[in-house]
Amino acid sequence: MADSNSQVWQRGTVHSAQEIASGIRRIVLRPDKPHAVRPGEHIDVRVPIDGTSSVRSYSVVDASPDGSELAISVFLSPASRGGSAFMHQLEPGQVLEMTQPLQNFPLRVGAPSYVLLAGGIGITAILGMAALLRRLGATYRLVYAARSRSAMAYASQLAELHGEQLQLHLDDEGTSLDTRALVHSVPVGAELYMCGPIRLMDAVRRCWLDRGLDPTNLRYETFGNSGWFEAEPFTVRVPRLGVEATVHSDESMLEALERTGLDMMFDCRKGECGLCQVRILDLNGHVDHRDVFYSDRQKEPNSKMCCCVSRAVADDARQPGPASVTIDIS
Ligand code: FES
Structure with missing residues (x-):
């Protein structure tokens, strides 16, 4: 029998789709083979890009008890040629x-207490956890940061459910999250x-380690979809x-290497497992390391990169034209 994380592909029918915040669409799906959903779980979806199919991961925001209806929420990436743009044009019945x-x-x-932290669309991975902790009567705090209220999905629903346990931070209202203060307010033994x-998760991780808190109590979901620099085209x-x-x-x-027909190694596709790492032979520009697999020390020499998430970026001051990276794969 397949383990619970073996991918079993099936058909899902769109039951409803609507914009719930600026650039964020909530899509309710009815899978052919329903499966009960636990907090923190996601689904993978095949999306067409330039005539081939790519895989995108989306957290399950909420679901019916038997999983026959489950909701995801998709942020429309401004540079999308296919992935999130495809998800945003879905209509009921598709x-x-x-x-x-x-x-x-x-x-x-069973932890003594919890801090749940969501930045922007990251709320989709956190919302179900918060609901479960509330049902269990656990001690928890839900911290939710975004650029503005209009970009904040599920804010009123969360306020209603979590009351004083919810703490909102909005950049355009001058209440941006102070990550240092947040980490210093976490009780010893709590899980975050x-x-x-x-950038947000890296800042928290650094403060967490600076404070000497147990690294195993810091847990995160990346989806590898944001970096230190804007994503731009480059050559490999x-x-x-x-x-x-x-x-x-x-x-x-x-994905670009797979498109050429290369048989690549990978597992998580989220910058966590390191299976997709490639050796860098030459680099024109610099590497935007977006993984959480390498330590800062391992990233620094730019000798390897996790190709499922990390990118090459042009170095404007010294280099005209797009970045390029020359690699070898094992
Ligand atoms: S596939 Fe896991 S880090 Fe790239």
């Missing part, structure tokens, strides 16, 4: 290919679960195999 719910971000029940932009070359490809701004280097 059918797509999806997996059963997959678990990479489990909530450990977070999902959001890499694999001279040993005679391969060259353009990596478009809304696809990963792994």
Whole structure:
């Protein structure tokens, strides 16, 4: 029998789709083979891009008890040529290919207390955890940060459910999250679960380690969709195999290499497992390391990168034209 995280592809029918915040669409799906959903789970969905299909992961925001209806929420990436743009044009009755719910971000029940932290669309991975902790009567705090109220999905629903446990931070109202203050307010022994932009999560991780808190109590979901720099097209070359490809701004280097027919190694596709790592032979520009697999020390020499999430970026001051990276794969 397949384990719970083996991908089983099936058809899912769109039951409803509506915009719930600026650039965020809530899509309710009815899978052919329903499966009960646990907090922290996501589904993978096949989306067409330039005539081929790519896989995108979306957290399950909420679901009926038997999983016969489940909701995801999709942020429309401004540079999208296919992924989120495809999801945003879905209408009721349309059918797509999806997996059963997959678990990479489990909530450990029984901690003395919890802090749940969401940045922007990262709320989709956190919302179900908060609901479960409330039902269990656990001690928790839900911290939700976004650019503005209009970009904040589910804010009123969360306020109603969590009351004083919910703490909102809005950049355009001058109440941006102070990550240092947040981490210093976490009781020793508490677990912190977070999902959001890499800058936010990296800042929390650094403060967490600076404070000497137990690293195993800090848990996160990445989805590898945000970096230190804007995604831009770049060229990847694999001279040993005679391969060259353009990596478009809304696809990963792994996807671009797969498009050329290379048989690539990967597992998580989220910058967590390191299976997709490639050796960098030459670099024109610099690397936007978006993974959480390497330590800062390992990232620094730019000798390897996780090609499922990390990208090459032009170095404006010294380099005209797009970045390029020459690699070898094992
Ligand atoms: S596939 Fe897991 S880090 Fe890239």
